[in-house]
Amino acid sequence: MNNDKDYIKTLLSEHFPFFDNTVKDFICEHGIAEEIKAGTLILRSGKHLKYITLVADGEMKVYREGEDEGEIFLYYLEPGNACAFSLVCASKREISKVMIKAQKDSTIILVPVQAMETLMRSNKSWYRFVVETYRYRFDDLLSAFDSVVFKKLDERLEEYLQTQWQKNDGRPLELTHQQIADDLHSTREVISRLLKKMEQKGMLTIQRNAITMH
Known part of the structure; x- marks a missing residue:
């Protein structure tokens, strides 16, 4: 963990430019920066929240765990984001209802x-950020429902792969068929069959744990 105030302020200025100086100074005084390796679980469901996570670099996956231990994907967190569900649970002093895992090496x-x-009681800049986070995630989940x-x-698979391809700057997607199935609420067998059809159409190339879009 890193509590260097100058480092934290640099992260905030780069990835949370909409915060006013009062919020940045407050977070620098009370916050901690941490480097997280891909695959690290930073929040479990059923646990009380001690911290709110602001993503400064990398990518986090927010999901729920089903009764059969399968994943129910909700959304990704990117630089400049916070988890809406965590904000709600924290404000009500409730236990977490979601899991958060680093998809890539990340800085939070x-x-x-x-x-x-x-901050919620005293600062409009933070208040607007929280409200906007709620609104954005509501729209996100509504879009996923539709x-x-x-x-x-x-169609959903093609859109999903194109979105991931763009986010990955055109580099091969290091995704397993099971990961894609979890994100799209499907099964590995169905996703594998659809990916094979897309490959036959020349839309992509399937490699071991990697997909290259054409």
Whole structure:
């Protein structure tokens, strides 16, 4: 963990430019920066939240764990984001209802829950950030719901891969078929079959744990 104030302020200035100086100074005083390796679970469901996570670099996956220990994908967190579900649980002093895992090597800023409560009461910049986070994630989940209800799985798969391809700057996607199935609420067998069809059409190339889009 790193509590160097200058380092934290640099991260905030680069990835959270919409915070005013009061918020940045407050987070620098109370927050902690941490480097997280890909695959690290930073929040489990059923646990009380001590910190709110601000993503400064990398990518986090927010999901719920099903009764059969399968994953129910919710959304990704990118630089400049915080988890809406965590903000709600923290404000109500409830246990976490979601899991958060690093998809890539990431840098996060941990803000104590008590500090967040102080900011909510006293700072409009932070208040707007929280409200905008709620609104953005509501729109995100509504879009996902519409996609599941109104689009065929092959269309959703193509959109998903194109989105991941763009986010990865055109580099091969290091995704397993099971990971894709979890994100799209499907099964590995179905996803593998659809990917094979896409490969036969020349839309992509399947390699071991990697997919290259054409």
